[in-house]
Amino acid sequence: MTLEALRAAGVWVSTTAEDIAPRLTDWRGATGGPAAALLKPASIAEVVAVVRAAGEHGVPLVPQGGRTGLVGGGLPGAEGGAWIVSLERMRAIRQVDAAGLSATVEAGVVLQALHDAAAKEGCVFPLSLGAKGSATIGGLISTNAGGVQVLRHGTMRALVLGLEAVLPDGSVLNQLGGLRKDNSGYDIKQLLIGGEGTLGIVTAATLRLVPAPAARAVAWVGLHSPAEALALLRRVRGALGEAVESFEIMPAAGLALVLRHIEGVRAPLAGAHAWHALIEVTGRGAPEAMLGEVLMAAPEVEDAVVAASDAQAAALWRLREELPEAERRDGGAIKNDVSIAVADLPAFYEAVVAVMAGAFPTLRVMAFGHLGDGNLHLNFRAPEGVDDRAWVEANRVPVRRVLHDLIADWGGSISAEHGIGTLKAAELARLGDPGKLAAMRAVKAALDPKGIMNPGKILV
Amino acid sequence: MTLEALRAAGVWVSTTAEDIAPRLTDWRGATGGPAAALLKPASIAEVVAVVRAAGEHGVPLVPQGGRTGLVGGGLPGAEGGAWIVSLERMRAIRQVDAAGLSATVEAGVVLQALHDAAAKEGCVFPLSLGAKGSATIGGLISTNAGGVQVLRHGTMRALVLGLEAVLPDGSVLNQLGGLRKDNSGYDIKQLLIGGEGTLGIVTAATLRLVPAPAARAVAWVGLHSPAEALALLRRVRGALGEAVESFEIMPAAGLALVLRHIEGVRAPLAGAHAWHALIEVTGRGAPEAMLGEVLMAAPEVEDAVVAASDAQAAALWRLREELPEAERRDGGAIKNDVSIAVADLPAFYEAVVAVMAGAFPTLRVMAFGHLGDGNLHLNFRAPEGVDDRAWVEANRVPVRRVLHDLIADWGGSISAEHGIGTLKAAELARLGDPGKLAAMRAVKAALDPKGIMNPGKILV
Numbered sequence: 001m002t003l004e005a006l007r008a009a010g011v012w013v014s015t016t017a018e019d020i021a022p023r024l025t026d027w028r029g030a031t032g033g034p035a036a037a038l039l040k041p042a043s044i045a046e047v048v049a050v051v052r053a054a055g056e057h058g059v060p061l062v063p064q065g066g067r068t069g070l071v072g073g074g075l076p077g078a079e080g081g082a083w084i085v086s087l088e089r090m091r092a093i094r095q096v097d098a099a100g101l102s103a104t105v106e107a108g109v110v111l112q113a114l115h116d117a118a119a120k121e122g123c124v125f126p127l128s129l130g131a132k133g134s135a136t137i138g139g140l141i142s143t144n145a146g147g148v149q150v151l152r153h154g155t156m157r158a159l160v161l162g163l164e165a166v167l168p169d170g171s172v173l174n175q176l177g178g179l180r181k182d183n184s185g186y187d188i189k190q191l192l193i194g195g196e197g198t199l200g201i202v203t204a205a206t207l208r209l210v211p212a213p214a215a216r217a218v219a220w221v222g223l224h225s226p227a228e229a230l231a232l233l234r235r236v237r238g239a240l241g242e243a244v245e246s247f248e249i250m251p252a253a254g255l256a257l258v259l260r261h262i263e264g265v266r267a268p269l270a271g272a273h274a275w276h277a278l279i280e281v282t283g284r285g286a287p288e289a290m291l292g293e294v295l296m297a298a299p300e301v302e303d304a305v306v307a308a309s310d311a312q313a314a315a316l317w318r319l320r321e322e323l324p325e326a327e328r329r330d331g332g333a334i335k336n337d338v339s340i341a342v343a344d345l346p347a348f349y350e351a352v353v354a355v356m357a358g359a360f361p362t363l364r365v366m367a368f369g370h371l372g373d374g375n376l377h378l379n380f381r382a383p384e385g386v387d388d389r390a391w392v393e394a395n396r397v398p399v400r401r402v403l404h405d406l407i408a409d410w411g412g413s414i415s416a417e418h419g420i421g422t423l424k425a426a427e428l429a430r431l432g433d434p435g436k437l438a439a440m441r442a443v444k445a446a447l448d449p450k451g452i453m454n455p456g457k458i459l460v
Numbered sequence: 461m462t463l464e465a466l467r468a469a470g471v472w473v474s475t476t477a478e479d480i481a482p483r484l485t486d487w488r489g490a491t492g493g494p495a496a497a498l499l500k501p502a503s504i505a506e507v508v509a510v511v512r513a514a515g516e517h518g519v520p521l522v523p524q525g526g527r528t529g530l531v532g533g534g535l536p537g538a539e540g541g542a543w544i545v546s547l548e549r550m551r552a553i554r555q556v557d558a559a560g561l562s563a564t565v566e567a568g569v570v571l572q573a574l575h576d577a578a579a580k581e582g583c584v585f586p587l588s589l590g591a592k593g594s595a596t597i598g599g600l601i602s603t604n605a606g607g608v609q610v611l612r613h614g615t616m617r618a619l620v621l622g623l624e625a626v627l628p629d630g631s632v633l634n635q636l637g638g639l640r641k642d643n644s645g646y647d648i649k650q651l652l653i654g655g656e657g658t659l660g661i662v663t664a665a666t667l668r669l670v671p672a673p674a675a676r677a678v679a680w681v682g683l684h685s686p687a688e689a690l691a692l693l694r695r696v697r698g699a700l701g702e703a704v705e706s707f708e709i710m711p712a713a714g715l716a717l718v719l720r721h722i723e724g725v726r727a728p729l730a731g732a733h734a735w736h737a738l739i740e741v742t743g744r745g746a747p748e749a750m751l752g753e754v755l756m757a758a759p760e761v762e763d764a765v766v767a768a769s770d771a772q773a774a775a776l777w778r779l780r781e782e783l784p785e786a787e788r789r790d791g792g793a794i795k796n797d798v799s800i801a802v803a804d805l806p807a808f809y810e811a812v813v814a815v816m817a818g819a820f821p822t823l824r825v826m827a828f829g830h831l832g833d834g835n836l837h838l839n840f841r842a843p844e845g846v847d848d849r850a851w852v853e854a855n856r857v858p859v860r861r862v863l864h865d866l867i868a869d870w871g872g873s874i875s876a877e878h879g880i881g882t883l884k885a886a887e888l889a890r891l892g893d894p895g896k897l898a899a900m901r902a903v904k905a906a907l908d909p910k911g912i913m914n915p916g917k918i919l920v
Contacts, residue, residue, distance in 0.1 A: 100803045143643065167895060179801065180610070180834050181877050184873050184880060187651075190647055190650035191647075191899075194643055211697075343557070372640075375641050415642070415643045419643045435634055436633055438629075439648045439651075447902055459645075
């Protein structure tokens with residue numbers, strides 16, 4: 001089928017620059033290569049028709065969700081001629097099953113919409129991140145998204161019970177449904193989760209829900225360093241166990257950026273602290289009291305506040321969730337998303353600061369993230385007074401190289417939750433485990449022999 | 461390399477019938493085809509040498525753990541000439557990290573040994589099953605084992621943080637380490653988990669631990685039917701949430717078998733009940749009191765006892781864990797392991813009883829299993845007074861066909877936790893999702909083009 005034939009068959013197709021241009025950039029302002037068309041299939045049958053047509057004509061397909069990715073995975077590559085496949089018209093929430101604790105939704109559903117639908121049934125979909133108003137389920141699955149509740153509930157991979165996807169040859173992986181256990185052969189859907197659209201297009205999923213917590217407590221803590229934060233994490237988990245839902249950290253400079261650039265926020269504590277932790281605990285009984293008690297007795301805590309209302313809790317969370325936006329408004333940065341064994345995180349952070357100070361003496365380090373997952377977002381800023389765009393452009397490659405070499409030495413990952421996309425593909429090829437890379441290439445060639453699915457992403 | 465060369469290189473090799481014969485049968489008494497040799501590599505380098513040698517000579521390799529599998533996955537096939545590769549000499553527990561809540565162990569470690577090592581550090585490896593004294597970590601990973609704590613902690617897949625394996629071409633997948641998040645490309649290790657040794661040999665893993673619970677409560681409940689058991693499950697989870705670790709059910713006939721065949725056990729309740737549930741709850745505070753309160757107020761409960769000591773709790777668990785052994789001693793059965801959406805389980809069970817009564821009027825149904833996971837072990841026994849071995853032999857294929865057709869109609873799985881092996885390979889080919897099967901075949905051909913890894917298992 002040609003584009004004309006797809007259009008005649010009822011598929012939404014546009015080839016105008018007006019429609020296509022906005023799809024060539026993403027949230028972080030990156031720009032992709034040119035695209036020949038934008039397609040918005042409204043059903044799995046239409047997705048199958050699109051994939052088959054692309055296969056016939058050797059057209060690259062670029063599946064697109066909310067364009068909130070951070071590694072270029074949702075943008076066309078330089079090869080040109082791509083069809084962008086937006087799943088935005090597949091946005092039905094097919095079922096929310098409160099008794100069975102699952103929801104079946106289409107790929108184009110925005111995360112916030114799923115949160116709202118689950119809340120109406122007294123449930124929670126336990127994955128949240130700053131981009132929840134734009135990010136779609138299909139994109140969140142394809143990138144195995146993390147966010148602020150991984151500590152307790154795991155990444156997207158742990159939340160996908162069933163999956164429906166169109167594979168590169170146009171066949172359908174039909175694994176929807178809420179089976180909690182299924183050992184009937186290789187778990188192929190795991191390849192689509194985190195596959196960044198290079199092995200197929202996710203069209204729908206059955207996701208795990210959890211009961212809405214009886215109560216929650218959110219605290220903001222001032223403390224001295226990541227090492228103290230880790231000690232506090234262990235103390236809080238030791239006392240409250242799996243009730244600890246989130247444990248985020250950010251430095252004073254991060255809080256300052258949010259206070260400078262985001263409207264309607266205010267500093268949660270009176271004094272100044274080198275580091276801050278945001279902790280959420282849920283559970284029966286009185287989690288505020290339990291959390292407050294632990295914090296009162298913790299020698300690591302310089303000062304702390306426990307939210308006294310939902311509005312206060314939301315205000316504390318806003319300080320954390322708006323940090324990427326505040327950073328973006330403040331100027332360019334070389335952004336990184338790394339992970340390390342949790343116990344190693346404080347020492348690794350010290351090593352980063354030392355190594356970077358040696359290699360790039362004027363560079364400014366901004367580190368924040370999900371301490372409980374060993375996941376740091378390490379963003380490197382231009383020296384004070386230097387034009388940040390030019391600096392980022394000039395230093396991106398050597399700075400990342402130094403960081404990634406350090407990560408490799410420490411046995412960490414160069415991408416904890418953002419994925420590889422185009423941004424880190426060369427570094428993955430350079431530093432990835434050779435056995436894993438060879439297996440990845442073999443799987444890609446086997447499932448997508450024509451190389452039409454999101455070419456240039458992950459594997460180069 | 462030949463066998464001689466492997467032996468000269470230090471690999472443990474035997475070609476004697478005395479050594480090989482015991483490796484050709486498994487726990488359920490099934491017998492595999494002939495094997496040319498038994499090899500016991502003691503290091504990953506030796507496993508690599510064995511896999512390369514097999515590749516050179518086109519020799520089928522059969523990885524073997526504790527031979528407690530139930531679908532023939534660990535036995536050589538009829539093709540002959542296989543090398544059985546036992547991982548039993550790779551049984552080091554390399555690290556138990558209580559602070560980081562992880563353990564790194566070799567494939568040959570027996571589950572009970574990991575339980576013991578974790579307990580010494582105040583932790584729990586939250587996967588347990590009746591065969592824990594023999595089943596090995598490599599086998600548990602390769603079959604994505606389930607067991608009695610899946611309700612809370614998930615199957616083996618949810619517990620594997622990192623994996624080391626030798627792929628069919630002799631390359632090494634080097635993904636050990638306790639990263640909680642790693643989105644650097646396809647998660648290839650997921651193919652090895654539940655791959656039943658057909659895509660490589662697992663040599664070691666980093667596994668998730670959980671803190672030892674402060675306290676636990678175990679209850680035995682008599683009730684009327686699976687529908688009442690489901691209502692009780694929802695009630696208990698509604699009241700106690702994720703503290704509910706296990707929720708198992710068995711019928712009166714199951715308890716009777718255990719009382720008849722297992723020494724030193726006794727009936728937990730004074731009266732007779734059509735069905736029984738075994739519930740375990742862990743947590744802070746007083747879980748016995750909380751569980752007792754919920755059970756007292758539950759109209760589904762006919763009678764119940766909450767264990768007053770660890771010894772009593774162990775005695776209740778023994779009634780459940782010895783059921784497969786009691787069944788085996790009582791005679792042959794056509795064993796099945798199916799799953800269904802949790803909410804559908806009671807109605808599905810009624811359908812099974814009705815359909816089987818129609819198709820095989822004298823067959824006896826024994827159903828037990830993991831209600832909270834939607835997982836029933838459905839074992840069909842010969843009519844009273846009929847020779848069970850002959851009956852099983854004659855009826856295995858048609859009985860399973862009827863059951864599997866019913867499962868397919870209900871959107872369930874023909875293998876919830878036991879895997880496919882040789883036993884269910886033909887039925888998977890007949891009833892599996894065509895898109896998934898095609899992708900599985902493509903992956904197998906890509907990673908194991910010579911077809912040396914555990915041939916005849918899963919895919920036929």
